Amino acid sequence: MRIVLLTSFLMAACTVGEVGTSNNTTTDGGNPEPDPAHLHITGGTSNKGLNCIVAGCHLNNNLGPGAPGYQFAGTVYKTGTTNPYPGAVIRIKSGTNIQTTYAHADGNFHFQAGTLQGTFNANTNVSGCPTITSMGGALVGGGGGGAGANSCNLCHAQTGGTTTPIQL
Numbered sequence: 001m002r003i004v005l006l007t008s009f010l011m012a013a014c015t016v017g018e019v020g021t022s023n024n025t026t027t028d029g030g031n032p033e034p035d036p037a038h039l040h041i042t043g044g045t046s047n048k049g050l051n052c053i054v055a056g057c058h059l060n061n062n063l064g065p066g067a068p069g070y071q072f073a074g075t076v077y078k079t080g081t082t083n084p085y086p087g088a089v090i091r092i093k094s095g096t097n098i099q100t101t102y103a104h105a106d107g108n109f110h111f112q113a114g115t116l117q118g119t120f121n122a123n124t125n126v127s128g129c130p131t132i133t134s135m136g137g138a139l140v141g142g143g144g145g146g147a148g149a150n151s152c153n154l155c156h157a158q159t160g161g162t163t164t165p166i167q168l
């Protein structure tokens, strides 16, 4: 009985979205119905690909009007393209604390400010069945230091970053 249940869970993992797995090394089905893109008042677009955790935008101690504070945020694209990957699963793992979110229709995702408290050294991965890609380097933070340092698109950018955009 146990084996049957486990098997059906595994088989469902790629088709039934939002099967949140409890570790940082497996894929799941993602969000079957990604949220629509948020269109910003200024500009009218999703701002996909931009470094959004900056002053006047989503930087928690210097927010833009009406903007929520983010601790981590970025954009996921389909491999080799500039097409967004709606429903991609983004995980952040710090010790036993595992946080999961999903990319919306334009590939953007975020974790609210305060998701990881205090000093942390976290790992991250991005998945969309059946692919998973993990970042080798750590996400580090603590004490409110390093404004923008955990803004994924600060580093992962088409231009001006330190590495390629996040692709899956």
Ligand code: HEC
Binding pocket: 072, 073, 074, 090, 124, 125, 126, 133, 134, 135, 136, 137, 138, 139, 149, 150, 151, 152, 153, 154, 155, 156, 162, 163, 164, 165, 166, 167, 168
């Ligand atoms: C300080 C710069 C920096 C930040 C911030 C950063 N990354 Fe990365 N990331 C890198 C670099 C450099 C690599 C390639 C080397 C490695 O894997 O560590 C990478 C690799 C990756 C990879 C694997 C390869 C790829 O591009 O698909 C994923 C997935 C990833 N990062 C996701 C994220 C996510 C999600 C965030 C935000 C929560 C993030 N990164 C924040 C610099 C950064």
